[in-house]
Amino acid sequence: MSDWIKICALEDIRPLGSRVLDLPQGKIALFRTSDNEVFALKDSCPHKQGRLSQGIVHGKSVTCPLHNWVIGFENGEAQAPDIGCTQTYQIHLIDGQVHLLGAEILTEPAALAG
Amino acid sequence: MNVMTPIQKKSKLVLIGNGMAGVRTIEEVLKVSPDHFDITIFGSEPHGNYNRIMLSPVLAGDKTIDEILLNDDDWYADNNITLHKGKTITKIDRVTSQVIADDGTVADYDRLLIATGSDPFILPVPGADLQGVITFRDIADVDAMLDASKTHKNAVVIGGGLLGLEAAKGLAIQGMNVSVVHLMGTLMERQLDETAGGLLQQSLEDQGLTFLMGAQTETILGDDHVTGVRFKDGSEVAADIVVMAVGIKPNKALAEKAGIYCERGVVVSDTMQTFDPKIYAVGECVQHRQATYGLVAPLYEQGRICANHLVDKGVLRYLGSLTSTKLKVTGVDLFSAGDFTGNEATEEIVFRDPGRNVYKKLILKDNRIQGSVMYGDTADGVWYFQLMREATDVSEFRDTLLFGQNNLGDSGHGAGSQTASMSADTEICGCNGVCKGDIVQAITANNLLTLDDVRTHTKASASCGSCTGLVEQILVDTAGGDYSKAPSEKPLCPCTDHTHGDVRRVILENELMTIPAVMNFMEWRATDGCAKCRPALNYYLLCAWPADYQDDDQSRFINERAHANIQKDGTYSVIPRMWGGTTTPDELRAIADVADKFEIPDVKVTGGQRIDLLGVKKEDLPAVWTDLNAAGMVSGHGYGKSLRTVKTCVGSDWCRFGVQDSTGLGVDLEKALWGSWTPHKFKVAVSGCPRNCAESTIKDLGVVAVESGWELHVGGNGGIKVRVTDLLCKVKTAEEVMEYAQAFMQFYREDAYYLERTAHWIDRVGIARIKEQIVENEGSRRTYAEQFVYSQKFYQFDPWKAHVSDQAKLREYEHLKPEFELVS
Numbered sequence: 002m003s004d005w006i007k008i009c010a011l012e013d014i015r016p017l018g019s020r021v022l023d024l025p026q027g028k029i030a031l032f033r034t035s036d037n038e039v040f041a042l043k044d045s046c047p048h049k050q051g052r053l054s055q056g057i058v059h060g061k062s063v064t065c066p067l068h069n070w071v072i073g074f075e076n077g078e079a080q081a082p083d084i085g086c087t088q089t090y091q092i093h094l095i096d097g098q099v100h101l102l103g104a105e106i107l108t109e110p111a112a113l114a115g
Numbered sequence: 116m117n118v119m120t121p122i123q124k125k126s127k128l129v130l131i132g133n134g135m136a137g138v139r140t141i142e143e144v145l146k147v148s149p150d151h152f153d154i155t156i157f158g159s160e161p162h163g164n165y166n167r168i169m170l171s172p173v174l175a176g177d178k179t180i181d182e183i184l185l186n187d188d189d190w191y192a193d194n195n196i197t198l199h200k201g202k203t204i205t206k207i208d209r210v211t212s213q214v215i216a217d218d219g220t221v222a223d224y225d226r227l228l229i230a231t232g233s234d235p236f237i238l239p240v241p242g243a244d245l246q247g248v249i250t251f252r253d254i255a256d257v258d259a260m261l262d263a264s265k266t267h268k269n270a271v272v273i274g275g276g277l278l279g280l281e282a283a284k285g286l287a288i289q290g291m292n293v294s295v296v297h298l299m300g301t302l303m304e305r306q307l308d309e310t311a312g313g314l315l316q317q318s319l320e321d322q323g324l325t326f327l328m329g330a331q332t333e334t335i336l337g338d339d340h341v342t343g344v345r346f347k348d349g350s351e352v353a354a355d356i357v358v359m360a361v362g363i364k365p366n367k368a369l370a371e372k373a374g375i376y377c378e379r380g381v382v383v384s385d386t387m388q389t390f391d392p393k394i395y396a397v398g399e400c401v402q403h404r405q406a407t408y409g410l411v412a413p414l415y416e417q418g419r420i421c422a423n424h425l426v427d428k429g430v431l432r433y434l435g436s437l438t439s440t441k442l443k444v445t446g447v448d449l450f451s452a453g454d455f456t457g458n459e460a461t462e463e464i465v466f467r468d469p470g471r472n473v474y475k476k477l478i479l480k481d482n483r484i485q486g487s488v489m490y491g492d493t494a495d496g497v498w499y500f501q502l503m504r505e506a507t508d509v510s511e512f513r514d515t516l517l518f519g520q521n522n523l524g525d526s527g528h529g530a531g532s533q534t535a536s537m538s539a540d541t542e543i544c545g546c547n548g549v550c551k552g553d554i555v556q557a558i559t560a561n562n563l564l565t566l567d568d569v570r571t572h573t574k575a576s577a578s579c580g581s582c583t584g585l586v587e588q589i590l591v592d593t594a595g596g597d598y599s600k601a602p603s604e605k606p607l608c609p610c611t612d613h614t615h616g617d618v619r620r621v622i623l624e625n626e627l628m629t630i631p632a633v634m635n636f637m638e639w640r641a642t643d644g645c646a647k648c649r650p651a652l653n654y655y656l657l658c659a660w661p662a663d664y665q666d667d668d669q670s671r672f673i674n675e676r677a678h679a680n681i682q683k684d685g686t687y688s689v690i691p692r693m694w695g696g697t698t699t700p701d702e703l704r705a706i707a708d709v710a711d712k713f714e715i716p717d718v719k720v721t722g723g724q725r726i727d728l729l730g731v732k733k734e735d736l737p738a739v740w741t742d743l744n745a746a747g748m749v750s751g752h753g754y755g756k757s758l759r760t761v762k763t764c765v766g767s768d769w770c771r772f773g774v775q776d777s778t779g780l781g782v783d784l785e786k787a788l789w790g791s792w793t794p795h796k797f798k799v800a801v802s803g804c805p806r807n808c809a810e811s812t813i814k815d816l817g818v819v820a821v822e823s824g825w826e827l828h829v830g831g832n833g834g835i836k837v838r839v840t841d842l843l844c845k846v847k848t849a850e851e852v853m854e855y856a857q858a859f860m861q862f863y864r865e866d867a868y869y870l871e872r873t874a875h876w877i878d879r880v881g882i883a884r885i886k887e888q889i890v891e892n893e894g895s896r897r898t899y900a901e902q903f904v905y906s907q908k909f910y911q912f913d914p915w916k917a918h919v920s921d922q923a924k925l926r927e928y929e930h931l932k933p934e935f936e937l938v939s
Contacts, residue, residue: 009933013926015923015927016669017669019927020927020931021930022930022933030932034386049683051685052681055677056648056673057672057673060643060645060646064646065671066674067681071200
């Protein structure tokens with residue numbers, strides 16, 4: 002399934018802020034950078050599963066609130082010398098609306114009906 | 116039709132000298148601006164860049180050449196650097212901006228970096244050019260010495276300095292009979308006083324070296340190969356090889372020939388620029404403000420600054436370095452730094468234990484360390500050097516200074532200062548669980564040379580920092596040589612080269628009112644900064660401009676943003692304020708109701724006499740706050756770099772020993788101080804008598820009642836490293852306690868660095884300075900107290916209540932609820 006699913010408006014996320022999308026399979030953190038790009042990561046640090054959505058956003062990365070690992074938005078990789086990777090999700094901004102890829106976030110097609 | 120646009124061509128940077136200082140500068144250039152230059156490097160030696168300091172261990176057989184290589188061929192290739200190994204530049208043509216090598220290779224430059232290092236000094240005596248006369252400077256010299264040791268018996272080392280002694284010891288280990296010839300009466304006289312030099316000589320004699328002191332070399336004997344050395348007094352000694360290690364001199368010949376201004380070395384300005392603006396120089400060949408340096412730390416500092424100017428950033432200046440020396444000879448523990456001889460204006464403190472062969476001497480001036488010499492027990496060398504570098508006032512602990520840092524109440528860490536004797540599985544960094552073995556392994560595997568590098572790779576000492584001294588010592592033990600830092604303060608974070616002090620000053624001087632304004636004005640490298648600098652800047656701004664600054668909650672750590680403490684599972688803990696640790700049945704009922712209603716799994720009494728609700732879901736926070744607010748309770752700020760709690764004992768109302776109303780004063784203090792933000796958390800306690808049941812003497816501000824009034828204590832800490840408070844003063848009335856408390860807190864707010872507890876702040880600036888501002892000077896005390904009260908007009912409010920009424924902020928506590936509608 003390659004359909005884009007509307008999640009929220011860009012305005013729902015503050016610049017340098019984040020929001021959380023709660024899905025049955027886990028939480029996804031959406032981040033907005035200072036130049037209004039939006040990125041999505043699994044809301045879990047590869048180190049000790051800290052909630053990345055609660056971290057400080059800077060550039061294209063977020064610092065985990067638990068032990069200050071810095072996770073990059075574009076590939077989910079931890080900044081060296083820490084080693085680890087968090088799952089990333091594709092994002093599409095259409096007319097100021099944030100969309101995620103259905104195939105990446107929906108477990109069952111039935112969920113689309115609602 | 117088309118407008119011609121010039122093709123952007125990369126500038127050409129040429130480095131002469133493939134050694135530690137030059138290559139480090141290139142690394143710094145690549146770090147700051149990887150695409151700025153096309154880089155070409157010329158090196159006379161047929162190797163990549165290696166750690167010259169480790170030549171002694173190679174000679175002693177402890178290391179191999181491969182182990183001391185810092186940059187292998189792949190590194191040059193990976194960074195697109197053209198490397199000419201084994202080619203010596205013979206001419207710099209400043210007219211055509213070209214360098215020419217001995218094999219005819221020519222390279223153009225836009226910027227030229229000279230890092231030709233130094234040459235061994237050769238005594239101008241007959242026979243100095245004989246076969247078998249060797250210097251100790253590079254890998255070829257070490258190879259020559261190792262070869263000689265296999266076929267010959269007698270070695271003479273001329274020079275009883277650092278280099279000479281290391282060479283002598285290395286040759287002795289290789290099985291040669293070694294005599295050390297020294298012109299002066301004391302070994303290493305530039306680093307050691309007579310006593311320490313004598314101890315060193317004794318120890319080396321015990322290890323089999325022979326010394327000829329006060330001996331002036333007249334001739335090196337031999338026809339084509341050396342056979343011996345003759346001295347001024349006519350005596351002779353047999354020698355199969357002679358190692359000339361009398362000193363080094365900056366290698367300035369090439370620069371001088373090109374007409375670049377030189378004195379003892381190539382003269383550079385504070386930006387590492389020579390008199391030719393296109394040409395820079397770093398390392399041992401350089402003369403800066405009359406000084407030349409031969410140690411790693413200053414050279415690396417020069418490299419960092421030079422790189423900054425090469426890539427046109429142009430904000431740093433090199434101001435010179437303080438250096439220390441550690442001898443790299445097995446079985447000899449020796450440390451020296453600064454001025455160790457002293458003069459009529461200085462005092463010396465000496466410790467000497469002939470039985471253990473321990474000698475320590477400190478030179479003090481106005482209670483600040485000017486220099487130190489240590490022999491036999493150098494565990495505290497790094498600490499003394501740090502005190503010297505930071506010009507710390509030692510008057511408070513002068514009586515135990517010579518017994519080392521362990522005697523300053525360093526519980527838990529003190530006994531472990533002898534890192535060399537620790538096993539590999541000894542835990543060094545308790546915060547990050549890093550053992551000695553991990554650190555040693557990281558240093559060896561990655562060729563780490565600075566404390567920052569070790570921190571980045573291992574996380575050791577990267578959290579609370581209390582093990583910094585140990586990590587520094589392991590670095591020195593493992594990497595050898597001297598890697599002490601320059602005297603400059605550290606930058607605030609990797610986004611900038613400015614220090615905390617710089618930033619605070621510039622904010623005030625230039626009336627900068629926002630984080631972007633500071634970053635812009637001070638040329639931050641990253642647009643949004645990072646999680647380290649943003650909270651610091653937010654604090655500095657709100658402290659500087661309480662009325663005008665718009666607090667930026669996005670630049671606060673999550674706990675201060677959510678007014679609760681994040682726990683490891685992502686839930687939060689909530690602590691309502693209980694003034695002075697007092698509560699009522701109604702408040703307790705309300706807390707119990709909240710715990711039931713929101714199914715809060717844990718309720719606990721904290722160390723600061725509060726009740727902690729643990730395991731609250733983030734979505735529930737606003738409703739929990741609303742309920743607690745309704746019962747009259749406000750945020751307890753258990754999450755903030757702010758006033759935490761005022762802990763009290765029961766005092767004279769109930770206690771048969773109490774001499775003052777400690778609870779009443781505690782409540783009043785908390786009502787006055789709560790809500791204020793501070794550089795780090797700030798804890799207060801009030802005890803009703805000297806029995807001190809509220810533990811006032813390990814708080815940031817501790818008040819202890821006595822019959823005649825109140826004692827005020829400051830700078831205590833019960834955390835990682837216990838620090839007992841310093842007595843600030845004694846006052847008579849509760850009103851005075853209030854004024855002193857507000858003034859002290861405001862002085863701390865304005866003077867300390869972000870994340871610096873009062874304990875560290877007072878260690879840094881000295882209690883005398885606090886007394887001067889808060890006790891001795893009534894005017895300044897009043898000004899600070901007034902400024903505190905003024906700031907409280909804007910910051911003393913309940914953030915829970917403010918939050919609950921702010922829709923925009925509340926939204927972030929809710930999860931997104933997408934409609935899941937399809938878009939093609």
